[in-house]
Amino acid sequence: MADNRKRRPINRPKFHHTTFATTKLHEMVEFYEKVAGLEPVHYGDEAAWLTNDDANHRIALLALPGLKLPQDKGHTAGLHHTAFEYESFDQWIDNYLRLKADGIVPFLNLDHGMTMSMYYQDPEGNGVEIQVDTFGNWHASKEWMWYSAEFAKDPIGAHFDPDKIAEARERGLSFEEIHRRCREGEYKPEVIPEVYLPEFW
Known part of the structure; x- marks a missing residue:
């Protein structure tokens, strides 16, 4: 039928x-x-x-x-994060450095393959992703997600230390080179955080 x-x-x-x-x-x-x-x-x-x-x-x-305060928010079903995207790698890393100087740092940093993403928490504990598209083209990044065996195997991606990313840019490395090295694990942080939202209530 x-x-x-x-x-x-x-x-x-x-x-x-x-x-x-x-x-x-x-x-x-x-x-x-x-x-x-x-x-x-x-x-x-x-x-x-x-x-x-x-x-x-x-x-x-x-x-x-x-309103009632949430309990164990990081480990309950519901919204994990909302996301905002920068058009360029330089804008993205400059925003990280600006926020860091103000004491605001991400709790999680991931190179998903199609984006490089930093995850912050707002005052209510909601996740906020600030990302940059590694392809610079939504059609190309969408196509990569669709057919890539690499993404299918590991959609979470590679953890990175944003300070190491900023230092690599200062040394003159291109976005493409930084992204490649990040995927290979060169900028891995000393401690790998959980993907769960940190609980702070």
Whole structure:
């Protein structure tokens, strides 16, 4: 018997924003502005809507009354992280150095093959990925994910120390060379962190 269900819309909506319930509205606004350049379009006592591009908002923050604090958030099902992408390797590593100088460092750093990614935590413990596409082209990176035996075998990828990446750039190595060496394990950190979100509540 034929399956005539329509598995997806013929005209697909584009992803627009993520909304977080928060007990730390002001800290969250400050964090997302500092880490990813999201500025408030509207900022009230109980909510804020933030954007870093032409959209009216990309993240909404709701300070709902009576919220309960999460328990063991890093080891429960649900949202792990949201991601933001830089167009260039230099912008990406410069952002890391800027945040590090302000005491904000990632808890996890991974070269997934199609992206190099640093993972931070916002004041509510949600993950925030700051990435750069290693192909510089979404079609090429999507195609690589589709057919690559390397990605199928290890989609998590290679751990790296971002300070070693920054030092390699200072020595004049290209993004392509740094990415290759990273995949080979040259910039591995002394301690390999868990992929779980760190629990800090």
